[in-house]
Amino acid sequence: MNKSAVIELDNICYTYGGGKQVFALQNISLSIGSGEFVAISGPSGSGKSTLMHILGCMLTPTSGGYCLLAEEVAGRTASQMAQIRNSTIGFVFQNFNLLPRASALKNVELPLIYAGIAGRKRKARALDVLTRVGLAARVSHHPNELSGGEKQRVAIARAIVSKPKILLADEPTGNLDRATGKAIIAMLKELAADGMTIIYVSHDLEMVAEATRSIHIVDSRVVGG
Numbered sequence: 255m256n257k258s259a260v261i262e263l264d265n266i267c268y269t270y271g272g273g274k275q276v277f278a279l280q281n282i283s284l285s286i287g288s289g290e291f292v293a294i295s296g297p298s299g300s301g302k303s304t305l306m307h308i309l310g311c312m313l314t315p316t317s318g319g320y321c322l323l324a325e326e327v328a329g330r331t332a333s334q335m336a337q338i339r340n341s342t343i344g345f346v347f348q349n350f351n352l353l354p355r356a357s358a359l360k361n362v363e364l365p366l367i368y369a370g371i372a373g374r375k376r377k378a379r380a381l382d383v384l385t386r387v388g389l390a391a392r393v394s395h396h397p398n399e400l401s402g403g404e405k406q407r408v409a410i411a412r413a414i415v416s417k418p419k420i421l422l423a424d425e426p427t428g429n430l431d432r433a434t435g436k437a438i439i440a441m442l443k444e445l446a447a448d449g450m451t452i453i454y455v456s457h458d459l460e461m462v463a464e465a466t467r468s469i470h471i472v473d474s475r476v477v478g479g
């Protein structure tokens with residue numbers, strides 16, 4: 255195993271079951287080092303989200319090995335996976351996944367509530383991160399009072415507030431116009447420059463070109479990167 259790798263996939267396969275068997279990932283081997291800024295691209299249905307869910311410990315590989323920060327995570331129980339996820343990984347979903355009835359600030363505080371961090375400290379940290387993503391003036395807005403790009407910034411703030419080593423973003427620019435999308439990628443790049451390992455999915459070549467490495471998936475297999 256590569257010593258500086260934060261993510262090491264060894265011949266991973268993932269098959270969706272439930273009577274409609276789909277071989278979503280086949281024989282994926284990958285090594286991603288600390289602080290890398292990686293784009294994953296590929297046609298719709300090629301397996302990108304499935305791969306992100308495996309990397310994010312939300313799905314367990316059907317076969318193969320997954321070493322996350324030098325620990326084997328394939329074969330762990332759901333609650334062990336949740337614990338690993340909460341302590342090391344931030345996840346940005348394509349559709350934001352924000353709580354509609356909570357303010358931007360409360361949305362960002364949420365992971366800290368789960369982590370048991372006390373009220374005042376929690377609020378200060380959430381405010382800090384919202385300021386970093388340029389939303390200091392929007393902290394009390396609810397998701398339906400924010401633009402698409404602002405919602406994505408809240409989602410990123412929520413994903414990084416626990417200071418994860420790894421940030422996974424599934425189509426973070428998918429619903430945004432080009433300029434807003436580029437601003438989001440620039441923000442991710444800054445986080446990578448600070449040492450966070452960042453992996454994002456995009457099918458937009460211009461967004462992919464911003465990464466320092468790109469991994470292309472076609473028909474459930476890696477064909478480049």
Ligand SMILES: Nc1ncnc2c1ncn2[C@@H]1O[C@H](COP(=O)(O)OP(=O)(O)OP(=O)(O)O)[C@@H](O)[C@H]1O
Pocket residue numbers: 270271274276278296297298299300301302303304305
């Ligand atoms: N829960 C599921 N049950 C069965 N098959 C699924 C499930 N989720 C995804 N699939 C199938 O697995 C394959 C890979 O899906 P995945 O969502 O990883 O693709 P993707 O590359 O992210 O596509 P997109 O660019 O459209 O988001 C697809 O053929 C899809 O139909």
Ligand SMILES: [Mg+2]
Pocket residue numbers: 302303304
């Ligand atoms: Mg997808």
